[in-house]
Amino acid sequence: MKRRVFFLLLVIFFLSCKKDLPIIFGCIDQNALNYNSLATYNDGSCIFDTISPHQTTPYAIVSPSGFPNMPVPENNPMTIEGVALGKKLFHDPILSGDGTQSCSSCHLQSAAFSDTNRFSQGINGSFGDRNASTIINVGWNASNFWDGRAITLEDQAFGPVVNLIEMNNTWKNVENTLNSNAIYKDLFKKAFNIDDIDSTHVVKAITQFERTLISSNSKYDKYLRQEVQLTPSELNGYVIFNTEKGDCFHCHGTEMFMDNLFHNNGLDAEPFTDLGLAKVTGLPSDNGKFKTPTLRNIEFSFPYMHDGRFSTLEEVVEHYNSGLNYSSTVDPLMKKLNIGGLQLTNQEKQDLIAFLKALSDPDFIENPEFTP
């Protein structure tokens, strides 16, 4: 009797608060091969894949001092294998329609991965209408191309291969060519574990390589690390640059030497021959605005501006000093527009240029890691 009462109470106790949770036995570990999403109770049946057939080595990006963390896309993690493949592709004319041009034909390392020609010549001999952009610290770019039409580097890299006046190829053709190449088949397998090479992975490899093109060892960087001194002229240029006297820093500020924004820097009066950002946004208020380039290695990346109109730094500084043109979208930061510009003395202009040349990083220009 005692026992019966006790069991009765126990049963009531259990029944009184039961929830409607069916118990399903199975493997509840999501990493297991036999993961059962319906299972509520682990029955110890999980089977794991212990030998992974495909392994890559992570490539660690070290952000230089004063830089944000590099935003690497989740679907394109950096690997040693991917970077090596990207480097090979970047330098290989196999991507172009007639096998004569590579990315590096117009993005020369010696020119900070830009073109010393004002406009680059494509495979059919025709010319573009903008100066090839540098590829320096592009992993931190918020957008790409002078008009920002590609948000990600991956978007950017899809462009030149099929551009009629650049490589003039088709992605179908590129894929076929690469798929019939045993070396590339092997490299893509190693980097991405794929048997069939496609444009997406070509672009992923190239952009992985591009993200490694980091310049942070100029004389100015060494000065910040207190390893070298700047000359009095460079120091004076540094002051002009970083105060409102020259007011260069508002667009070319911080260790990145760019603001990731677009400006009309008073190059032309209206009407504009190149609308720049407005071509992408369609907004008249963006007419004549172009993406701020980094000034790192500016000594090597001549000619200057989106259309390469200036061949020397002297001409560039003189533009801001006395050559500003009014237009309805000109940036309010173009100082003293009504009198043509900054009105610096000759000595001040020379000092400013001396400082700009302290941003040159020979280790970047000559880095054997970047050459094939």
Place this chain on the structure above:
Amino acid sequence: MKKTCLIILGCSLIFISCKKEKGCTDFAATNYNADAEEDDQSCRYNLSLNFTHTVDEEPLEIDQMIYANAAGQNYNVQTLRYLISDITLHTVNGNSFLLDEVHFITISDSSTFNLEIQDLNSAHYSSISFTMGLDSIKNITDLYLNESFFPSFAWPEIMGGGYHYMQLEGDFTTALQGYATHTGGTDGIDFSFNTNLPIAINIDNVNTTVIINMEINNWYDNPNTITLTSDGIMEDSNKQMQLKQNGMTDVFSVSVNQ
């Protein structure tokens, strides 16, 4: 005797195991608990903060040469970016709740006008305070490398380092003259200021919106009449102080939609 004990023990077990579940019983709350039978004062609510901008009490129109400041100059506004920090709600009995540490607003991106605060305690709040810019603890070079206002808001080391508090730019008098009302910590001096404005809100509703308005024209008036020039003011600590004083007077106001 033993039987009685067992029965009492059993009954108490039933009572303990089945006591009413406690939780938030308000359907409007973010943590509404459908199983809860007894409210335990744990309800949390959302709050919207809206940042608005006016000139002479009318909504700002970008790039229109239609405004006149106290010094009698015509001007337009092409760029307005600023940082608001330590946004805090206060209750009558002295409790305070930090809503956001640093918020960046730019008129070129309307998504920055809005800040959604989640899971706020149900309470009666009597004031809201915030800092215009960054105080000297926050205004440190490279402290906000990964925020959206880097690199464009950096304030060069040579002028004191840290970040701009505000970039207000446009043309004045004629289209040929640009002005740049840039405020920040000139030479490392802290020109940020804290504003504490009274509000009366009961957070017990899903649709509470607190509106913080910047009256742009008041930056240039009261108590200091400021004349726009094309010279930079980032190294002008007198101008920075004048702007701070004007800012504290009546640039910001707060209203509530509930």
